[in-house]
Amino acid sequence: MSDSIETKEMRAKNTPKAMKIDEHIVEIVSDSGEGAQKCGQSFAAISAKMGNGVWTVEIIPAEIQPPVRSRAGASGIRIRIGSKKITNSGNEADLVVALNEQVPYGRIDQKAYSEGTTMLLENKWATDASEDIRNKYAEALADFKSRGYNVVEIPMEVECLKIVKNARRGKNMWVLGMLCDIYNRSIEKGEAQIRNIFRKKSDAVINSNIELFHAGYKWAQENLDFQYDVPAMESDEEYVVMSGNEALALGVLASGMEVCSMYPITPATSASHLLADVLTRSGGLVHQAEDEIAAIGFAVGASYAGKTAVTITSGPGMALKTEFLGLATMAEIPLVVIDVQRGGPSTGLPTKVEQSDLLAVLYGQPGASPKIVLAASTIEECFHFVILARKLAESFRTPVYILSDANLATGQTPFPRPKIKKDWFAPPIDQSPWKADVKPYQWDSETGLSKRPIPGQPGGQHTVTGLAHDRNSSVSYVPDENQEASEMRSRKFAAFQKTLNPPTVNGVKQGDLLIVGWGSTLGAINEAVEMAQKEGIKVSSIHLRFMSPFQPGLKEIFQNFKNVMTVEINYSDNKDNPQFTESSRRFSQLSWLLRARTLVDVDCYSNVEGQPLTPGRVLGVIKNKLDIKN
Amino acid sequence: MYGLKPDVALDLPSKYYSLEDYNKGVAKWCPGCGDHAVLTNTQKLLREKQMDPAKTVFVSGIGCSSRFPHYMDTYGFHGLHGRAFPVACGVKFRRPDLDVFVITGDGDCCSIGAGAWVHAIRYNMDMTVMLLNNEIYGLTKKQVSPTSRLGTSSNTTPDGSVLPPIHPVQTTLGVSNVSFVAQTADWNPAHMYATLKAAYEHKGFAFVHILQRCPVFQLALVDEWTSNKEAMCYLENENGITVSEDIAKTFKSRLSHDPSDLSAARDLAMEDDIIYLGLFYQNKNAPCYDDYGASNLGFTIEQKEAVLNAEFDKYAI
Numbered sequence: 001m002s003d004s005i006e007t008k009e010m011r012a013k014n015t016p017k018a019m020k021i022d023e024h025i026v027e028i029v030s031d032s033g034e035g036a037q038k039c040g041q042s043f044a045a046i047s048a049k050m051g052n053g054v055w056t057v058e059i060i061p062a063e064i065q066p067p068v069r070s071r072a073g074a075s076g077i078r079i080r081i082g083s084k085k086i087t088n089s090g091n092e093a094d095l096v097v098a099l100n101e102q103v104p105y106g107r108i109d110q111k112a113y114s115e116g117t118t119m120l121l122e123n124k125w126a127t128d129a130s131e132d133i134r135n136k137y138a139e140a141l142a143d144f145k146s147r148g149y150n151v152v153e154i155p156m157e158v159e160c161l162k163i164v165k166n167a168r169r170g171k172n173m174w175v176l177g178m179l180c181d182i183y184n185r186s187i188e189k190g191e192a193q194i195r196n197i198f199r200k201k202s203d204a205v206i207n208s209n210i211e212l213f214h215a216g217y218k219w220a221q222e223n224l225d226f227q228y229d230v231p232a233m234e235s236d237e238e239y240v241v242m243s244g245n246e247a248l249a250l251g252v253l254a255s256g257m258e259v260c261s262m263y264p265i266t267p268a269t270s271a272s273h274l275l276a277d278v279l280t281r282s283g284g285l286v287h288q289a290e291d292e293i294a295a296i297g298f299a300v301g302a303s304y305a306g307k308t309a310v311t312i313t314s315g316p317g318m319a320l321k322t323e324f325l326g327l328a329t330m331a332e333i334p335l336v337v338i339d340v341q342r343g344g345p346s347t348g349l350p351t352k353v354e355q356s357d358l359l360a361v362l363y364g365q366p367g368a369s370p371k372i373v374l375a376a377s378t379i380e381e382c383f384h385f386v387i388l389a390r391k392l393a394e395s396f397r398t399p400v401y402i403l404s405d406a407n408l409a410t411g412q413t414p415f416p417r418p419k420i421k422k423d424w425f426a427p428p429i430d431q432s433p434w435k436a437d438v439k440p441y442q443w444d445s446e447t448g449l450s451k452r453p454i455p456g457q458p459g460g461q462h463t464v465t466g467l468a469h470d471r472n473s474s475v476s477y478v479p480d481e482n483q484e485a486s487e488m489r490s491r492k493f494a495a496f497q498k499t500l501n502p503p504t505v506n507g508v509k510q511g512d513l514l515i516v517g518w519g520s521t522l523g524a525i526n527e528a529v530e531m532a533q534k535e536g537i538k539v540s541s542i543h544l545r546f547m548s549p550f551q552p553g554l555k556e557i558f559q560n561f562k563n564v565m566t567v568e569i570n571y572s573d574n575k576d577n578p579q580f581t582e583s584s585r586r587f588s589q590l591s592w593l594l595r596a597r598t599l600v601d602v603d604c605y606s607n608v609e610g611q612p613l614t615p616g617r618v619l620g621v622i623k624n625k626l627d628i629k630n
Numbered sequence: 631m632y633g634l635k636p637d638v639a640l641d642l643p644s645k646y647y648s649l650e651d652y653n654k655g656v657a658k659w660c661p662g663c664g665d666h667a668v669l670t671n672t673q674k675l676l677r678e679k680q681m682d683p684a685k686t687v688f689v690s691g692i693g694c695s696s697r698f699p700h701y702m703d704t705y706g707f708h709g710l711h712g713r714a715f716p717v718a719c720g721v722k723f724r725r726p727d728l729d730v731f732v733i734t735g736d737g738d739c740c741s742i743g744a745g746a747w748v749h750a751i752r753y754n755m756d757m758t759v760m761l762l763n764n765e766i767y768g769l770t771k772k773q774v775s776p777t778s779r780l781g782t783s784s785n786t787t788p789d790g791s792v793l794p795p796i797h798p799v800q801t802t803l804g805v806s807n808v809s810f811v812a813q814t815a816d817w818n819p820a821h822m823y824a825t826l827k828a829a830y831e832h833k834g835f836a837f838v839h840i841l842q843r844c845p846v847f848q849l850a851l852v853d854e855w856t857s858n859k860e861a862m863c864y865l866e867n868e869n870g871i872t873v874s875e876d877i878a879k880t881f882k883s884r885l886s887h888d889p890s891d892l893s894a895a896r897d898l899a900m901e902d903d904i905i906y907l908g909l910f911y912q913n914k915n916a917p918c919y920d921d922y923g924a925s926n927l928g929f930t931i932e933q934k935e936a937v938l939n940a941e942f943d944k945y946a947i
Binding site for chain 2: 045048049238239240241242246250253254256258259261278280281282283284285287289290291293294295296297298299300301302303304305306307309323324327414417418420422425453455456457458459460461462463464465466467474475
């Protein structure tokens with residue numbers, strides 16, 4: 001089948017050697033529905049399989065069918081590939097494939113490109129029947145050139161029409177072929193990838209897509225005068241590559257939880273898609289409830305009955321679940337709650353990243369409602385934290401929250417294949433007789449911990465209630481009893497904190513500035529801090545995984561730095577704006593918490609642009625904080 | 631162990647449960663409240679069926695009647711206002727071995743919990759549901775309920791309520807996959823007992839609408855029905871709810887109604903001036919969501935591990 005295409009070795013003989021690079025950032029942007037994401041994910045998977053470090057982030061318009069050829073409609077994907085492990089989506093793109101000349105503007109608005117970015121632009125619009133479109137194309141082309149992009153006009157449509165009647169379906173695979181030539185990817189791995197993604201389709205569809213892939217590859221080979229080589233990482237370890245939501249789903253499976261009760265909400269839902277498939281085959285089910293409240297109510301019911309359950313949602317769903325979250329705390333019912341954060345408040349930015357549910361999660365319920373909150377900072381942690389969360393929920397008889405975000409949810413990166421342990425999986429429900437002298441809330445006075453009777457355990461009968469209650473679970477409004485019960489529910493988390501280590505400092509343990517982060521910004525912050533350290537700046541960072549309770553030792557770490565600031569993706573007032581005074585300035589969410597917890601004057605940088613933080617932006621923040629001129 | 635699946639629970643040696651074994655504490659409802667009669671009848675039903683208290687779960691929401699689980703020596707879940715159904719469905723989903731009862735009131739079910747109510751009917755999970763309807767908010771001191779009759783004077787409607795009431799039987803009969811709808815009254819304990827028994831024996835979402843007064847805020851509510859024997863009509867059928875002939879004779883008005891006839895049931899439920907006691911509708915073949923919930927129980931850790939491994943293979947590079 002690949003007779004007409006040179007192998008990598010042949011090409012090495014026939015053409016000047018490909019330019020060796022450490023890493024590149026590639027984007028594919030198009031109208032919604034043109035398959036840019038499928039193309040980019042395939043390119044990422046092929047690259048990962050060839051041993052490259054990879055990080056992808058999806059570019060998603062908020063609407064399913066946004067207007068075609070528009071800024072708002074920019075849909076696609078960014079893929080950062082490198083010779084080393086890649087931990088974030090990086091700064092400006094090196095190479096962009098654009099299927100029309102308008103969608104790049106959506107990304108230009110987001111500062112995704114810079115002078116020197118190579119833009120491979122579909123040129124069919126230059127000869128479009130509409131004069132308006134022809135004019136717009138010409139204008140944009142001139143503009144792109146004036147911005148210093150290296151624009152290459154490419155007849156994608158014309159080439160695809162040689163193979164298929166409707167180029168809209170299949171152009172993405174032609175582009176994949178083109179990219180695979182440009183980046184010297186293996187044809188065999190490309191073909192295998194196409195066979196995999198179209199495995200549920202007919203042979204005719206698979207063959208047509210493979211033909212398009214070959215055509216794109218061949219066209220690039222014959223027509224482009226540049227090619228890159230990104231050497232592979234050296235590793236003997238086995239890797240898997242998946243998105244954060246897929247990792248969450250497999251984490252649920254690995255935790256042994258059998259019930260995921262959810263209601264569809266962006267960007268959390270895709271976790272439940274995979275779960276619905278794998279749980280059914282492994283002794284579990286996804287329940288799509290009638291609403292967010294019923295979703296958590298159902299999960300609480302299943303948990304109460306001994307099958308610790310998970311509910312997965314995003315900000316607006318969390319808001320609706322609040323009352324049940326309080327009940328789970330009050331009645332001490334184990335539960336795993338996953339919040340894949342998006343932009344807020346209200347419906348906010350459904351498809352964009354924000355880390356703005358932290359305070360709502362911690363303080364969203366009326367009354368004292370202590371809990372465990374974990375924040376995953378990598379896709380790998382999305383997997384492992386679910387297993388941890390189920391165990392903590394049962395051991396500490398509490399809801400455990402996992403915060404993820406849109407950046408982790410749809411991003412993809414390889415991580416070491418987890419080595420499965422039997423004790424990850426929940427054991428069967430305890431149905432042994434309940435000891436007669438043990439009360440349903442037999443709080444240990446030191447740790448606040450108690451063991452719960454599960455329906456079916458003879459002798460354990462009691463009625464749980466969201467009302468104030470005593471050790472027998474009897475409703476009690478007695479002043480001392482409510483005071484004591486509240487202390488016991490709080491004490492559990494003090495006991496839990498004793499099991500945690502202080503966070504690790506990335507860099508030296510004293511200096512001019514400590515950056516504190518949490519969640520998906522880990523890679524960008526680390527990369528920026530390492531760049532700054534190379535420039536001689538005395539900056540270090542810590543990244544928090546436990547948001548409630550915090551890991552111990554924060555104050556002691558902070559005291560060794562002249563400045564401490566958080567870097568987050570949520571709202572804060574800009575300190576440099578004269579409208580905000582010291583008494584009115586609102587801080588970002590983690591900095592509020594750290595200020596209160598440590599009494600250290602923790603500053604913050606944050607924004608709500610809906611974009612993953614770039615290492616370049618964080619480096620600028622570090623320099624600005626320390627008054628270092630570029 | 632011995633090839634048993636981990637979800638299989640072994641039966642313990644049987645013991646005879648008396649009424650005392652199901653009772654806990656002293657119910658704190660007002661004297662004369664219909665809730666007492668429902669509690670007594672329910673405890674009798676549990677004894678008659680010799681239900682294992684450890685395998686029985688009463689789920690309620692918030693309101694006077696939702697205190698019910700606290701007075702049962704079984705497992706209980708006194709949860710949130712309007713949210714008894716999702717909790718009960720979650721309990722039942724992976725625990726087919728548990729007998730689940732839902733106790734709800736007119737505000738809890740028909741107002742704040744109306745969304746969950748409609749969907750719970752559709753899920754048709756095997757549980758016995760008692761809606762204790764006194765047409766008023768009692769716990770919060772006399773506010774109009776969605777089942778209050780037009781013109782009901784309350785603290786939030788001092789000049790009388792201005793909207794016609796929701797009829798719970800009508801509404802329930804209107805939802806897809808409805809499988810059991812009956813109506814009874816707190817002043818006819820024998821009929822109530824027979825109704826609860828039939829509801830418990832039905833596999834599916836057995837909805838029992840219980841008419842009662844509130845002795846504090848709706849004292850005269852049922853006087854019309856109890857004084858005018860013509861206004862109460864006993865639904866008779868060999869497939870319906872049967873009571874002894876002595877009890878049946880106390881009804882002046884009797885009507886033969888085939889409970890498999892949904893259309894006739896809906897017509898009866900639409901009648902405003904007559905109260906029918908008995909079985910409106912039953913469909914023993916409606917699909918039950920708990921059958922789906924229990925469809926893949928008992929996987930071993932090794933089986934789950936194998937699926938996880940196969941998934942990792944798919945994502946391996």
